[in-house]
Amino acid sequence: MAKFKLIADPTFKCKVLIARPGQEDGSVEFTFKHYPVNELAKFEDELKNNGIIDFIMKIVAGWSLNDEFNQDNMQILLNNYPSASQAITTTYYKELFGQREKN
Numbered sequence: 001m002a003k004f005k006l007i008a009d010p011t012f013k014c015k016v017l018i019a020r021p022g023q024e025d026g027s028v029e030f031t032f033k034h035y036p037v038n039e040l041a042k043f044e045d046e047l048k049n050n051g052i053i054d055f056i057m058k059i060v061a062g063w064s065l066n067d068e069f070n071q072d073n074m075q076i077l078l079n080n081y082p083s084a085s086q087a088i089t090t091t092y093y094k095e096l097f098g099q100r101e102k103n
Helices: 037-050 052-059 071-080 084-096
Strands: 011-018 026-033 060-063
Touching: 011 084, 026 052, 026 084, 037 052, 052 060, 052 071, 052 084, 071 084
Parallel strands: none
Antiparallel strands: 011 026, 026 060
């Protein structure tokens, strides 16, 4: 078991299941940025003004796709798979708050 630390690691990885029309859900591993809750609350306020893509780009550091991780490619992902934004943010919060689903 890993030793517990007062300050969390700056990033963590999680698989995000993204719905694909007519197919089984696709799994993409995302590298998320860890933020203390007080900093995250500021981003949530910005979400109301700037939109979901800006919020996702603040909490995600990378992904397992062969395509480069950048805002343009994130927009392509969200345009092609509309449920991806909810899947990404829900997975982030579940992991951050320790609400992982048990197998």
